[in-house]
Amino acid sequence: MDEPASEIEAVDPPEGDNTPWLxxxxxxxxxxxxxxxxxxxxxxxxxxxxxxxRLGAAEGERAIALLGPGSAAHVLExxxxxxxxxxxxxxxPAVAADIIEQLPADVSTDLLQEMGDEDSGAILGELxxxxxxxxxxxxxxxxxxxxxxxxxxxxxxFREGATVAEVLEDFRENAETYADRDVQYSYVLGPGGELRxxxxxxxxxxxxxxxxxxxIMIPEPLHVGVGDALTELHKRFEDTRFLGLPAVDExxxxxxxxxxxxxxxxxxxxxxxDFRVAAGIVGGEELRSMPMLxxxxxxxxWLTPNIALNIAAASVIAMYESTIQSVIALAVFLPIISxxxxxxxxxxxxxxxxxxxxxxxxxxxxxxxxxxxGVLGFFNGAVLGxxxxxxxxxxxxxxxxxxxxxxxxxxxxxxxxxxxxxVPLLMKRLKVDPALASGPLLTTCTDxxxxxxxxxxxxxxxxxxV
Amino acid sequence: MDEPASEIEAVDPPEGDNTPWLxxxxxxxxxxxxxxxxxxxxxxxxxxxxxxxRLGAAEGERAIALLGPGSAAHVLExxxxxxxxxxxxxxxPAVAADIIEQLPADVSTDLLQEMGDEDSGAILGELxxxxxxxxxxxxxxxxxxxxxxxxxxxxxxFREGATVAEVLEDFRENAETYADRDVQYSYVLGPGGELRxxxxxxxxxxxxxxxxxxxIMIPEPLHVGVGDALTELHKRFEDTRFLGLPAVDExxxxxxxxxxxxxxxxxxxxxxxDFRVAAGIVGGEELRSMPMLxxxxxxxxWLTPNIALNIAAASVIAMYESTIQSVIALAVFLPIISxxxxxxxxxxxxxxxxxxxxxxxxxxxxxxxxxxxGVLGFFNGAVLGxxxxxxxxxxxxxxxxxxxxxxxxxxxxxxxxxxxxxVPLLMKRLKVDPALASGPLLTTCTDxxxxxxxxxxxxxxxxxxV
Numbered sequence: 001m002d003e004p005a006s007e008i009e010a011v012d013p014p015e016g017d018n019t020p021w022l023x024x025x026x027x028x029x030x031x032x033x034x035x036x037x038x039x040x041x042x043x044x045x046x047x048x049x050x051x052x053x054r055l056g057a058a059e060g061e062r063a064i065a066l067l068g069p070g071s072a073a074h075v076l077e078x079x080x081x082x083x084x085x086x087x088x089x090x091x092x093p094a095v096a097a098d099i100i101e102q103l104p105a106d107v108s109t110d111l112l113q114e115m116g117d118e119d120s121g122a123i124l125g126e127l128x129x130x131x132x133x134x135x136x137x138x139x140x141x142x143x144x145x146x147x148x149x150x151x152x153x154x155x156x157x158f159r160e161g162a163t164v165a166e167v168l169e170d171f172r173e174n175a176e177t178y179a180d181r182d183v184q185y186s187y188v189l190g191p192g193g194e195l196r197x198x199x200x201x202x203x204x205x206x207x208x209x210x211x212x213x214x215x216i217m218i219p220e221p222l223h224v225g226v227g228d229a230l231t232e233l234h235k236r237f238e239d240t241r242f243l244g245l246p247a248v249d250e251x252x253x254x255x256x257x258x259x260x261x262x263x264x265x266x267x268x269x270x271x272x273x274d275f276r277v278a279a280g281i282v283g284g285e286e287l288r289s290m291p292m293l294x295x296x297x298x299x300x301x302w303l304t305p306n307i308a309l310n311i312a313a314a315s316v317i318a319m320y321e322s323t324i325q326s327v328i329a330l331a332v333f334l335p336i337i338s339x340x341x342x343x344x345x346x347x348x349x350x351x352x353x354x355x356x357x358x359x360x361x362x363x364x365x366x367x368x369x370x371x372x373x374g375v376l377g378f379f380n381g382a383v384l385g386x387x388x389x390x391x392x393x394x395x396x397x398x399x400x401x402x403x404x405x406x407x408x409x410x411x412x413x414x415x416x417x418x419x420x421x422x423v424p425l426l427m428k429r430l431k432v433d434p435a436l437a438s439g440p441l442l443t444t445c446t447d448x449x450x451x452x453x454x455x456x457x458x459x460x461x462x463x464x465x466v
Numbered sequence: 467m468d469e470p471a472s473e474i475e476a477v478d479p480p481e482g483d484n485t486p487w488l489x490x491x492x493x494x495x496x497x498x499x500x501x502x503x504x505x506x507x508x509x510x511x512x513x514x515x516x517x518x519x520r521l522g523a524a525e526g527e528r529a530i531a532l533l534g535p536g537s538a539a540h541v542l543e544x545x546x547x548x549x550x551x552x553x554x555x556x557x558x559p560a561v562a563a564d565i566i567e568q569l570p571a572d573v574s575t576d577l578l579q580e581m582g583d584e585d586s587g588a589i590l591g592e593l594x595x596x597x598x599x600x601x602x603x604x605x606x607x608x609x610x611x612x613x614x615x616x617x618x619x620x621x622x623x624f625r626e627g628a629t630v631a632e633v634l635e636d637f638r639e640n641a642e643t644y645a646d647r648d649v650q651y652s653y654v655l656g657p658g659g660e661l662r663x664x665x666x667x668x669x670x671x672x673x674x675x676x677x678x679x680x681x682i683m684i685p686e687p688l689h690v691g692v693g694d695a696l697t698e699l700h701k702r703f704e705d706t707r708f709l710g711l712p713a714v715d716e717x718x719x720x721x722x723x724x725x726x727x728x729x730x731x732x733x734x735x736x737x738x739x740d741f742r743v744a745a746g747i748v749g750g751e752e753l754r755s756m757p758m759l760x761x762x763x764x765x766x767x768w769l770t771p772n773i774a775l776n777i778a779a780a781s782v783i784a785m786y787e788s789t790i791q792s793v794i795a796l797a798v799f800l801p802i803i804s805x806x807x808x809x810x811x812x813x814x815x816x817x818x819x820x821x822x823x824x825x826x827x828x829x830x831x832x833x834x835x836x837x838x839x840g841v842l843g844f845f846n847g848a849v850l851g852x853x854x855x856x857x858x859x860x861x862x863x864x865x866x867x868x869x870x871x872x873x874x875x876x877x878x879x880x881x882x883x884x885x886x887x888x889v890p891l892l893m894k895r896l897k898v899d900p901a902l903a904s905g906p907l908l909t910t911c912t913d914x915x916x917x918x919x920x921x922x923x924x925x926x927x928x929x930x931x932v
Binding site: 044045046049050053078080168171172178184201202204205206235238239243259260261264265267268271272274275276278279280281285286287288289292295296299300302303304306307310311313314315317318321324325328329330331332333334335336338339340343344346347349350351354355357358359360361368369372373375376379380383384387388391443447451 | 510511512515516519544546634637638644650667668670671672701704705709725726727730731733734737738740741742744745746747751752753754755758761762765766768769770772773776777779780781783784787790791794795796797798799800801802804805806809810812813815816817820821823824825826827834835838839841842845846849850853854857909913917
């Protein structure tokens with residue numbers, strides 16, 4: 001269902017130099033690997049992403065294969081993870097393995113985790129370096145949102161007995177290798193690789209050359225466990241000023257270093273995920289470069305259960321057909337009550353989600369939320385109810401209609417903010433993603449109650465309304 | 467309208483050691499400054515936040531004043547910015563100034579920017595160090611989401627002519643002062659403070675002691691301008707592996723260093739803001755510790771315009787009262803059509819917002835979105851329309867009713883995803899916050915069109931429906 005590259009060009013008219021994909025498509029068609037690599041290397045990360053998002057799936061694979069491992073790795077690092085993993089899966093395992101070797105271990109790990117087990121296994125089997133394959137396999141076994149999944153394995157470590165002179169000599173010899181590592185802190189290890197201390201480059205610089213690193217290191221340093229979860233890591237970094245923390249396994253052996261930037265980035269991605277899910281994008285990120293069928297099915301997987309929930313809510317209306325028959329104006333106000341209550345509830349959901357993230361409330365603190373939202377819901381319900389009630393009364397010149405509509409909105413606003421405040425806490429306690437369940441559940445409940453209140457009140461005073 | 471501290475305890479039953487605010491309130495009541503500071507210093511950042519969110523505004527100020535500048539600064543750094551700024555505003559300017567002096571410059575700047583001009587001016591006037599006051603004033607003039615607002619001013623710099631030996635000696639002498647600075651990179655400046663190069667600690671360590679820093683530095687280093695905006699900075703960090711970049715003013719003078727972590731953090735905060743605004747929390751973050759009236763008014767400022775938009779949409783229903791009178795079942799389906807179209811549209815909004823963030827589409831690329839959403843909208847509309855139409859037909863045993871409901875949902879789904887995909891691009895081009903305007907605008911449009919389609923179709927085939 002995806003359209004060929006030639007059609008895209010017609011659909012997307014060129015806009016000055018805003019169209020890097022035209023240059024990419026042109027060089028890809030010419031099949032000149034060198035010219036292609038030179039062109040792609042000059043593009044910014046953003047332009048690489050834009051260009052590859054415009055190619056069809058087959059063209060993207062061909063471009064990556066043609067680029068050669070170095071440039072290909074550079075591009076894949078900047079593409080959305082799902083897209084990069086899809087491309088690698090489609091390549092020959094041997095070609096993909098050459099690219100994986102060029103990527104930093106944490107990026108390779110993320111991509112391997114994104115693939116099916118069969119594909120990632122095939123690629124790992126093709127790696128020249130059996131030790132690297134083993135390491136990547138071990139890394140890929142970690143939860144991507146744990147210290148093990150976020151850590152970098154490129155760190156610099158020394159034995160306790162080494163002298164400052166030896167360490168400085170090592171830096172001199174390996175200047176090239178260490179170029180992309182954070183050497184501000186290096187680590188001091190025991191005989192079995194156990195983390196013993198942290199060595200600050202600053203301290204190395206200001207110490208005698210004959211001093212032993214074991215004597216100038218910071219002993220018993222702050223560290224995290226490889227299994228520690230993202231939220232835990234986030235808290236740890238909040239309580240310290242360090243830019244990185246060493247991650248050790250259960251035996252105390254140093255396995256990697258988690259950087260503050262990696263944690264912030266993962267946390268940001270997490271917030272974006274929440275936003276996406278709350279907006280009805282489930283099953284992972286959606287990009288318009290994905291196959292049409294995937295996009296349709298994923299969106300429908302959110303929409304079709306929603307139809308069922310909507311019908312459940314609307315069945316309340318069906319029970320009161322005769323009341324609506326008598327007072328047709330009610331049909332005008334039902335969608336308003338539904339939408340307004342949904343908005344009020346969503347505000348309370350957002351505040352609860354934020355307070356949960358900041359750790360200001362714990363899942364069990366229902367009473368605090370009830371109290372804080374109750375007072376607010378009462379006040380806002382009164383304001384909104386009086387407003388809509390007045391409009392209803394003026395429109396039909398019937399005070400009773402105003403009272404019914406206003407009263408129902410008032411009560412339903414109170415109910416919506418109470419439920420909206422509580423549902424995320426409840427979902428969290430039940431270990432369900434609050435963003436996934438809060439919205440539809442809340443809307444169904446508040447719709448049902450809203451319809452019920454309007455129509456019961458109206459039925460009770462039907463004589464006054466007609 | 468906020469309740470006193472004693473009431474909170476009753477509302478929030480203690481849960482094991484989950485209640486740091488009880489300890490805080492107890493020590494605050496005793497008025498023992500030392501015991502209070504000792505207690506607070508032991509709490510994690512999260513527990514400090516939780517404890518202070520439970521105190522009333524007056525108690526919070528009293529606690530901060532009692533803590534002394536050091537511990538107080540430590541706490542304020544962990545509180546949500548708006549809360550910390552509120553507390554500082556209420557304190558005596560001299561007391562607030564003592565606390566400001568203990569905070570890192572970037573944190574003080576954020577807090578001063580959050581306050582009213584009068585309060586921040588009074589506090590700056592009370593600072594002992596006139597030079598520091600001037601620097602903070604200059605920093606606070608920067609946009610908080612620019613390099614100037616995000617940078618740290620604690621960097622280490624040397625003149626070109628300095629030797630490696632002199633630099634290392636400086637590190638030795640100032641080890642204490644530099645303890646909380648990033649010394650992995652120091653900067654080399656010209657006579658007027660212009661950025662000339664970057665000095666890697668690694669290179670210092672491996673160079674001869676007599677070498678001049680001007681010879682071992684990396685000349686013409688990557689840098690950003692103090693006025694560069696967050697999105698620009700985000701892109702710059704994407705294209706490099708550096709953990710920090712120097713920020714220079716228009717004259718090329720080094721003003722500070724922007725860290726990758728600061729940019730990631732600001733970017734994360736930005737996504738969270740979007741989420742909040744899309745959920746109807748406008749005018750800044752809402753926390754349940756804020757005064758009740760502020761919370762009510764802010765939420766109403768989103769809800770009351772929403773009533774107007776809802777009435778506009780519902781007025782379409784009012785025009786077709788006679789049709790509904792004849793086919794009362796339509797009243798049951800109107801809220802369903804409204805909700806389902808809103809959901810479909812929001813999915814498209816979320817995808818467009820994500821693609822804008824990643825730079826995969828530019829605000830002008832309407833045709834690409836129209837094409838990509840059009841095909842999807844057609845397919846999803848067909849699936850949902852057939853589903854709901856079948857249910858309607860079966861319920862009332864009337865095929866025509868099914869055709870009207872199904873057809874309307876089909877068309878309106880197509881319309882919703884097209885509009886949902888386009889509205890964020892349009893808002894961006896009009897320089898309106900896409901998160902703020904997309905939701906309500908979209909819902910109103912799709913509601914109106916949905917109601918219109920159902921009721922026009924129904925009116926057209928009215929004979930077959932009754």
